[in-house]
Amino acid sequence: xxxxxxMRGIALAYLGVLLAxxxxxxxxxxxxxxxxxxxxxxxxxxxxxxxWLTLLVTAVAVPLNAVFGVLAALVLVRGRSRLxxxxxxxxxxxxxxxxxxxxLAMILVYGRDxxxxxxxxxxxxxxxxSVPGIVIAxxxxxxxxxxxxxxxxxxxxxxxxxxxxxxxxxSGWQTFWRVTLPAIRWGLAYGVVLSTARAVGEFGAVSIVSxxxxxxxxxxxxxxxxxxxxxxxxxxxxASALLAVIALATLGLMALLQRRKDTA
Amino acid sequence: MTGLAVRPQARPLGRAARxxxxxxxxGVVTLWLSLMVALPLAAVGSRAFxxxxxxxxxxxxxxxxxxxxxxxxxxxxxxxxxxAVFGLLVAWVLERDRFPGKRALNAVIDLPFALPTVVTGLTxxxxxxxxxxxxxxxxxxALLFVTLPxxxxxxxxxxxxxxxxxxxxxxxxxxxxPVIFRRVILPHLVPALVSGCALAFARAVGEFGSVVLISxxxxFDTQVSAVYAFKQIESDNIRGASAVSVTLLAAALAVxxxxxxFERLRDHRxxx
Amino acid sequence: xxxxxxxxxxxxxxQALDEVSVHVTPGALTALLGPSGSGKxxxxxxxxxxxxxxxxxxxxxxxxxxxxxxxxxxxxxxFQHYAAFTHMTVRQNVAFGLTVRKEPRxxxxxxxxxxxxxxxxxxxxxxxxxxxxxxxxxxxxxARALAVEPSVLLLDEPFGALDRNVRNELRAWLRRxxxxxxxxxxxxxxxxxxxxxxxxxxxxxNHGRVEQVGGxxxxxxxxxxxxxxxFLGPVTETPRGLVRPHELVVSAVPxxxxxxxxxxxxxxxxxxxxxxxxxxxxxxxxxQLPRAEADALExxxxxxxYVRAPHAPRPAEPDTxxxxxxx
Numbered sequence: 001x002x003x004x005x006x007m008r009g010i011a012l013a014y015l016g017v018l019l020a021x022x023x024x025x026x027x028x029x030x031x032x033x034x035x036x037x038x039x040x041x042x043x044x045x046x047x048x049x050x051x052w053l054t055l056l057v058t059a060v061a062v063p064l065n066a067v068f069g070v071l072a073a074l075v076l077v078r079g080r081s082r083l084x085x086x087x088x089x090x091x092x093x094x095x096x097x098x099x100x101x102x103x104l105a106m107i108l109v110y111g112r113d114x115x116x117x118x119x120x121x122x123x124x125x126x127x128x129x130s131v132p133g134i135v136i137a138x139x140x141x142x143x144x145x146x147x148x149x150x151x152x153x154x155x156x157x158x159x160x161x162x163x164x165x166x167x168x169x170x171s172g173w174q175t176f177w178r179v180t181l182p183a184i185r186w187g188l189a190y191g192v193v194l195s196t197a198r199a200v201g202e203f204g205a206v207s208i209v210s211x212x213x214x215x216x217x218x219x220x221x222x223x224x225x226x227x228x229x230x231x232x233x234x235x236x237x238x239a240s241a242l243l244a245v246i247a248l249a250t251l252g253l254m255a256l257l258q259r260r261k262d263t264a
Numbered sequence: 265m266t267g268l269a270v271r272p273q274a275r276p277l278g279r280a281a282r283x284x285x286x287x288x289x290x291g292v293v294t295l296w297l298s299l300m301v302a303l304p305l306a307a308v309g310s311r312a313f314x315x316x317x318x319x320x321x322x323x324x325x326x327x328x329x330x331x332x333x334x335x336x337x338x339x340x341x342x343x344x345x346x347x348a349v350f351g352l353l354v355a356w357v358l359e360r361d362r363f364p365g366k367r368a369l370n371a372v373i374d375l376p377f378a379l380p381t382v383v384t385g386l387t388x389x390x391x392x393x394x395x396x397x398x399x400x401x402x403x404x405x406a407l408l409f410v411t412l413p414x415x416x417x418x419x420x421x422x423x424x425x426x427x428x429x430x431x432x433x434x435x436x437x438x439x440x441x442p443v444i445f446r447r448v449i450l451p452h453l454v455p456a457l458v459s460g461c462a463l464a465f466a467r468a469v470g471e472f473g474s475v476v477l478i479s480x481x482x483x484f485d486t487q488v489s490a491v492y493a494f495k496q497i498e499s500d501n502i503r504g505a506s507a508v509s510v511t512l513l514a515a516a517l518a519v520x521x522x523x524x525x526f527e528r529l530r531d532h533r534x535x536x
Numbered sequence: 537x538x539x540x541x542x543x544x545x546x547x548x549x550x551q552a553l554d555e556v557s558v559h560v561t562p563g564a565l566t567a568l569l570g571p572s573g574s575g576k577x578x579x580x581x582x583x584x585x586x587x588x589x590x591x592x593x594x595x596x597x598x599x600x601x602x603x604x605x606x607x608x609x610x611x612x613x614x615f616q617h618y619a620a621f622t623h624m625t626v627r628q629n630v631a632f633g634l635t636v637r638k639e640p641r642x643x644x645x646x647x648x649x650x651x652x653x654x655x656x657x658x659x660x661x662x663x664x665x666x667x668x669x670x671x672x673x674x675x676x677x678x679a680r681a682l683a684v685e686p687s688v689l690l691l692d693e694p695f696g697a698l699d700r701n702v703r704n705e706l707r708a709w710l711r712r713x714x715x716x717x718x719x720x721x722x723x724x725x726x727x728x729x730x731x732x733x734x735x736x737x738x739x740x741x742n743h744g745r746v747e748q749v750g751g752x753x754x755x756x757x758x759x760x761x762x763x764x765x766x767f768l769g770p771v772t773e774t775p776r777g778l779v780r781p782h783e784l785v786v787s788a789v790p791x792x793x794x795x796x797x798x799x800x801x802x803x804x805x806x807x808x809x810x811x812x813x814x815x816x817x818x819x820x821x822x823x824q825l826p827r828a829e830a831d832a833l834e835x836x837x838x839x840x841x842y843v844r845a846p847h848a849p850r851p852a853e854p855d856t857x858x859x860x861x862x863x
Contacts, residue, residue: 003441004361011357012369014350018409019375022387029390072293081290089524090297095463096516097305098470100490101509104497105304108311108506115307140300160619163586164677166606167613168633168684178636182623194377201380204472204490208497221382221473228386228477237390240383247378254378255371 023244030241033234041238049215050223051242053131057219058199061138066192069146070184076147077154094143102140103208106133110209129211134219137205142195149191153184153261186261193257197250201243305513312506323507331484332492333511339400339488340468343407347464348457351415358416359423373417376410381473384409389478398480403488406474411464418460419453426452455530462523466516537562538583538688538720543592545578545744552578554744555592560737565714565721567735569728571767575744576724577692583722584613584690597687612681612719616693618673620665626676627652627661633684651679654713671702678710682719689721695730707734728768732756740764765850772822775815777849784823786811787842788833794842797821802835811835813843 030038041047072091076084094102109115110127120127127133161183165175181188203221210217212226220243227236313320323329358370376384388405389397396402426449434444472490479486481495489512496505538560545553553575560566568576581587583594585606593602601609621629628635630651634644652658655675665673674694681689694710695703711734714721725731731738732752740747740755740763748760759765762778771778775795787794797813800820809830813821821843833841 007353008357008361008363011350011354015354015369015372018405018412019372022384022391022409023375023379025391026383026387068293068296071289072297075290075293079290081287083290083294087293087297090301092520093301093305093517096466096470096513096520098490098493098509098512098516099472100493100497100505101308101470101512102304104493104502104505104509105308107497108307108502109304115303136300140304143300157622160615160617161621163606164613164615164619164621164680165632165636167584167586167609167611168636168680169607170632170636171607174636178632179621182621185623197378201378201383203380203382204476204494208494221380224380224382224386225477236386240386243380243383244387247375247380247383250378251371251374254374255367 026237026240026244029233030237037234038238038241041235042242044235046214046218047223047235047239050218050220050239053134053218054200054220057131057134057138058196060135061142061199062192062195065139065142065195066146066188068143069191069195070150070181070188072147073150073154073184074180076151078159091144091147094140097140099141099202099204100208102137102205106137106140106205106209110136128209129213130217133209134206134217137209138199138202141202141205142198145194145198146188146191149187149194150184153187154180157183186257190254190257190261193250193253197247200246200250308506308509308513311502312510315503319503320507320510323504324511326504328483328487329489329492329504329508332487332489333508335400335403335485335487336469336489336512337515339403339407340465343404343411343468344461344465346408347411347415348461351412351460351464352419352453352457355416355419355423359420373413376412381410381471382477384474385477388474397478398482398486400486402478402480403475403486406478407468407471410471410474411468414464414467415457415460418456418463422453422456423449455527458526459523462519466519469515469519470512537595537597538722539593539595540579540583541593541595543579543582543589543594545575545582545587545589551744553582553589556741556744556746557592558739558746558749560720560722562720563718564736565711565723565734566737566739567731568722568724568739568741569726569731569767570741570747571726573743574741576726576741579741580690580692580722580724583688584611585609586613610684610687612684612686612689614674614677614681614689614691614694616696618665618670618677618697620673620677622665625662625664626657626668629665629676630661630679630683632680637684647683651683654682655679669702670698671706674698674706675709678713682717686719689719691721691723693724693726696725703730710734732768740767742767759850762850770822770824773819774821774843774845774849775817775819776845779845779847779849781810781822781824782808783847784821784825784843784845786823786825786829786833786835787844788839790842791844794844795821797841797843799835799837799839799841801837802830809835811841813841815843 042051072087075081076088076091081087107114107128109117110120110133111117112121112128114128117128125132127136161179162175165179166172170178201221202219203225206219207222207225210219210222212218212222214226218226220239224236224239224243227233227239312323354373358366358373379387385406388402388409392402392405396405430448431444434448439447470490471488472494475488476491476494479488479491481487481491483492489508493505493508493512496502496508538558540556540558543553543556544551556575556579558568558579568579570576578587582589585601585604588603593600595601596609596611606613621632624632627648631644631648634647639647649658652661655678657672657676657679660668660672665676668676678694691710695706698706707730723731723734735752737749737751738755739749742763748755748764750758755764756768759768765771765778770781772781772784774784790796795815797815799811800814801812803810803812804827805824807827808824809827811823811825811830813823815821823843835841
């Protein structure tokens with residue numbers, strides 16, 4: 001059994017070097033200046049605004065994506081449309097697109113010289129360098145999560161429960177709310193948690209479309225970067241620690257949901 | 265038993281409700297995906313080729329862009345290779361080994377998915393600071409971190425569902441541990457491993473947040489394509505950024521399409 | 537009265553149903569019997585409205601329902617794999633049809649109580665489906681289908697996923713239930729024994745066509761085709777046609793009309809003995825006889841015996857379509 005111990009050792013060492021040590025390090029660095037300094041760093045007006053903006057963006061982007069994701073999953077699994085293979089690829093596409101490319105694409109569509117830019121300007125709508133742009137960019141990067149988690153669950157539960165509901169007199173709408181949605185709830189919840197994590201943490205795309213106006217379009221991740229480039233290391237670590245705590249909470253939720261999903 | 269009142273005649277059937285076709289939802293999904301995904305990416309493609317193929321080619325193959333691209337592809341490939349080996353090892357230990365704290369460890373694997381990339385960058389900087397910051401090794405470390413879960417999570421479920429009896433049969437036929445692994449287990453894991461690697465590669469090629477701080481962004485050295493494109497946007501060279509973006513997109517898409525093709529071929533062979 | 541007239545259904549290259557017409561007597565238990573791929577489940581699903589036929593009509597109580605959605609047909613459907621609502625308790629499952637119809641709560645509760653009692657699940661009403669055995673789940677599914685007082689109860693291989701013992705028990709229970717509630721019932725099965733035991737009337741399907749319709753006895757005694765005869769019980773081929781193995785008379789001395797055969801193998805089945813024999817022209821004949829008779833003949837491999845059928849066997853027919861095509 002020496003082989004097993006060696007393998008376990010290598011795996012643990014790899015994970016330790018790659019994951020545990022760095023994350024522990026941020027916590028250590030964060031609290032080096034003392035808890036008061038940390039509290040002050042995460043409660044400056046700019047930090048508070050960044051926190052609320054991040055929350056707002058997440059609160060808009062994630063539910064929209066959840067609704068769309070469930071609809072897309074239904075079309076991908078149950079639909080008989082000939083468009084299905086194309087839609088299937090399109091749903092996955094955001095996974096393969098660099099955040100920088102997403103940001104650039106947003107500028108090219110919604111920016112002043114963009115495809116819809118002139119029309120939007122005439123209508124008095126500002127998207128780039130303002131909150132809507134951040135929301136749209138976030139929605140793009142989070143788009144596949146819910147659909148990808150719900151698709152396998154839908155496939156697994158099959159259509160018999162829905163057919164049974166219809167023979168018992170349930171309408172399509174009743175069947176969806178009472179049978180389909182409860183059956184996919186853990187997959188959906190898992191997808192929502194993944195989307196939330198990604199929405200809170202998105203940096204590249206947001207950094208391009210937001211304009212990084214402090215107190216207006218600055219999210220938490222942008223605040224971390226700004227403080228770092230301004231050599232405010234303590235402030236950067238404090239904001240990072242806040243994000244890391246959110247990430248750890250997400251992780252806990254994921255582990256919990258994974259177990260529900262497996263036993264359901 | 266109770267007298268169950270079952271009406272022998274049929275219930276009133278109401279008006280003939282024809283089965284609705286789900287064309288509405290297909291329409292909504294198609295429209296949404298077109299607006300959200302296809303339109304923006306088409307805008308990038310269109311901008312890249314707006315001034316003709318020659319202009320695109322010049323932007324895409326500018327010395328600095330080309331150097332960033334080769335570095336990006338090379339480092340992504342290397343990282344994918346490391347992931348294949350260590351992903352397999354970690355998945356194996358998590359599924360087949362038993363030790364205290366395994367469940368917590370299993371949950372921690374997803375940390376790179378949950379942690380914002382910019383925090384990842386800062387974290388690695390805090391830890392390795394002077395040692396590797398602003399070197400190619402820093403980029404390798406950052407990419408290893410963000411791509412860690414792909415292979416592990418792809419292999420784990422397959423390993424869990426694997427038929428242990430086949431291994432026991434092989435052992436009863438006199439096969440040694442390594443032989444069983446190579447001849448009996450590995451063939452089942454390869455498809456999942458390939459798909460995990462493809463996803464990891466696609467992610468590595470486009471990675472920005474974790475790399476931008478720690479790489480130092482030194483042209484012809486540690487600059488990756490995503491950061492190069494970002495710099496072009498900042499200096500208002502939108503065409504240059506678009507051209508590089510198209511190459512990045514092409515690389516990621518090529519990998520994902522290859523993956524689909526591989527999966528289809530495998531399914532095909534499985535049916536035969 | 538359920539009438540299916542000229543119904544056809546095709547899936548790609550596969551003709552699942554080919555102009556099938558079936559008329560079901562109200563109040564009776566009818567079995568759709570056939571091998572897999574014969575179209576029996578498709579026919580049931582078309583009656584329920586879960587599939588729409590390519591051609592033909594379905595009428596329930598005189599009303600054309602061919603294009604009516606299942607929810608407006610007033611049928612109860614029981615699936616082979618139960619189709620239990622996994623996130624609802626037994627009680628919620630049974631109440632589902634009443635809930636979506638917005639029946640008054642007290643009336644619905646009373647109906648559910650009664651049905652839980654009928655299917656013997658009163659003590660399990662707060663459990664979830666995964667906490668039940670297969671047989672219990674299927675009884676729950678039956679109660680759920682009955683709760684909406686369907687005009688027709690449709691059962692798609694309802695016992696197919698159960699162990700043999702549970703299957704036999706549920707079969708007897710279903711027959712008793714049917715005798716009490718008299719709801720028109722159509723049962724799909726590939727098991728001829730199940731069909732014979734349960735049904736008042738059988739519809740035998742093969743390759744998407746109706747082979748024969750009739751009572752269990754009628755079908756067994758007067759099969760309309762080789763297929764029906766083979767499907768309803770064991771057969772053996774004699775030089776003069778098909779017979780049931782237990783109808784053959786085996787004797788140790790030559791008799792008129794008897795075929796000479798050599799015993800190849802003796803199989804003891806408990807109460808009966810199966811004798812596998814080979815006739816002079818090399819064809820195999822199987823006879824099944826009571827043990828006492830076999831003992832009296834002192835049957836053993838190698839022995840020469842004489843076999844005859846007391847009734848006229850069913851003459852061999854050019855039964856396969858391939859033969860017809862070749863001619």
